[in-house]
Amino acid sequence: MFRIIVFSVVEHIIRNIPGVIGQKIRYYYFKGRFKECGTNVRICEGVIIENPENISLGNDVIIHPFSVLTAMPKLHTYKNRILKVIDNKDYINDNGEIIIGNEVGIGLYNIINGYGGVKICNRVTTSARVSIYSLSHYPIDESNRSLVTYANAMVKSNDISCIESPVVIYDGVWLGLNVIVLGGTIGKNSFVSANSIVTKSIQENSYASGSPAVKIKNRFNY
Secondary structure: OHHHHHHHHHHHHHOOOOHHHHHHHHHHHHHOOOOEEOOOEEEOOOOEEEOHHHEEEOOOEEEOOOOEEEOOOOOOOOOOEEEEEOOOOOOOOOOOOEEEOOOEEEOOOOEEEOOOOEEEOOOOEEOOOOEEEOEEEOOOOOOOOOOOOEOOOOOOOOOEEEEEOOEEEOOOOEEOOOOEEOOEEEOOOOEEOOOOEEOOOEOOOEEEEEOOEEEEEEOOOO
């Protein structure tokens, strides 16, 4: 508990130090706390990183201001949860990690919830206000629709219904402004247009759009 308090205080102090100096301070601090961390990692002002022990970063990564990355804490156990799990054969881990590859740009005000597992491969770009949720709440318990369930973690006396759907984003993907990803795999070199919602997998080299997002055409001619 004491270590957690110390970490929280230090992170609060260094979170909003501006400029290159702030980026270097945050890099050297979190390098010692991440599961893995490459070189030339730039963590900008206002970024919140929760449970860094389950986050891995490659080389040449920038996390733009005011983004939030939340991995599952180690030894986490669910209490009073009804969990619907959607398997993703492209995600082989099972411990709520966030894995980010090389040459990745995470945009302003992004939210990445890795409780169900998120893997972002190389040369991926996420625009401002992209949200990626591998675990979220679910409106019902599909096995018992007569059961009243709830949708926030402060409920202790009744059941909370959740859905876990790992997210994999392959090399060269670009997510446009305000895109929401709720599960599945986005294939290599795909583009998802602004304000789209990804609820299932998108094949390689897609120009995808809509809610739910579907392939409209090829992105590149190859």
